[in-house]
Amino acid sequence: MVNILSKKELLKLLPKQKFPLYSSYVRAGFPSPADDFLEKKIDLNDYLIKNKSATFMVRVEGDSMMNDHICDGDILVADRSLEARNRDIVIAAVNGEFTVKRLIKGKSSIVLKAANPNYKDIVLTPGSDARICGVVIFSILQHRKR
Numbered sequence: 001m002v003n004i005l006s007k008k009e010l011l012k013l014l015p016k017q018k019f020p021l022y023s024s025y026v027r028a029g030f031p032s033p034a035d036d037f038l039e040k041k042i043d044l045n046d047y048l049i050k051n052k053s054a055t056f057m058v059r060v061e062g063d064s065m066m067n068d069h070i071c072d073g074d075i076l077v078a079d080r081s082l083e084a085r086n087r088d089i090v091i092a093a094v095n096g097e098f099t100v101k102r103l104i105k106g107k108s109s110i111v112l113k114a115a116n117p118n119y120k121d122i123v124l125t126p127g128s129d130a131r132i133c134g135v136v137i138f139s140i141l142q143h144r145k146r
Helices: 007-013 044-048
Strands: 002-004 018-022 038-043 055-060 075-079 089-094 097-105 110-113 122-124 130-140
Touching (some): 038 044, 075 089, 097 130
Antiparallel strands (some): 018 038, 089 097, 089 130
16 A cells, blocks of 8 residues: 655755765675765755656555565655556556556556555456556665664
């Protein structure tokens, strides 16, 4: 399940502010000496949002996508102007409720698949009350609780 963020919550999350972006990479393997060279400043709005009028953010509730590293409380950035492709993670409205799932397009079926074996697939049929609301393009994961 996902909850759409209000404009007030969005402004709190991504105020118009530029943050430093360093040209050196952070190694996830063997550590190396850091370069203290500032490449430029980055505005997270510019980085995360390519199509302002079609972009929205939602907060994740639940653990159905945990094996795709989408967890309870994360923020998802979605673009409703993108055509959903096979295996995209999407925000969908199913029976009037929002959900986040992986879209699987088969030859004869369309399935919204959870990334947690404790949840059943949602098989979409021609009469299903379901629609794709947007393609997830970024997720914002909080590593340390405030």
